Amino acid sequence: MEMTLGSTWWVACGILVAVELSTGTFYLLMLALGCAAGAVASHLGLSESRQMLSAAVIGGAAVAACYLLRRNALGASPAGANADANMDIGQTVEVASWEADGSTRVKYRGASWQASYIGSAVPGPTPGPYVIRAIEGSRLRLDHQEAL
Structure with a gap:
């Protein structure tokens, strides 16, 4: 054949x-x-x-x-907030304290990072676990960790 x-x-x-x-x-x-x-x-x-x-x-x-x-x-999301493009998106960090302007420093992957809060907590964010929602340059953008 x-x-x-x-x-x-x-x-x-x-x-x-x-x-x-x-x-x-x-x-x-x-x-x-x-x-x-x-x-x-x-x-x-x-x-x-x-x-x-x-x-x-x-x-x-x-x-x-x-x-x-x-x-x-x-939806087209920017690479800094896209978990498919950046493995850090969705990871959890522990925040010890917050500054009055909503910024902090956190330890993540063995280094100290600048971070800022993107949520809407009143009167402001409290110490505890937060999730990385985006990365802008060398600054982590954090929001509250969602309960499972």
Whole structure:
């Protein structure tokens, strides 16, 4: 049995789906859609260049749509407040005391950091555990730790 170009497209589609299942990246499924479009174009008798064009257009459009939908659903947050971009976001620090202006110094990862309070506690923040919500330059932005 001879391997046709349409079969090659389906094999590529299957490989992309298998890799996606092992990595969890949804974008590979979109590229698999492009390979499926190439396979369908092959079965319709289109030339190799038209098959590649259909795979590229469908796969690329699916990736772009997936990216735009995900970005709009998650909301574009700045890197300083995005836990996906900065591993420090969401970590807990212990505050011993606060200054009158809402600033403090905390020990975090073996260093002393300047920090400021971003919550709305009245009359002001109290000592205790706080969560890093953002990092602006070398200053941690802290808020109250949420109860579990």
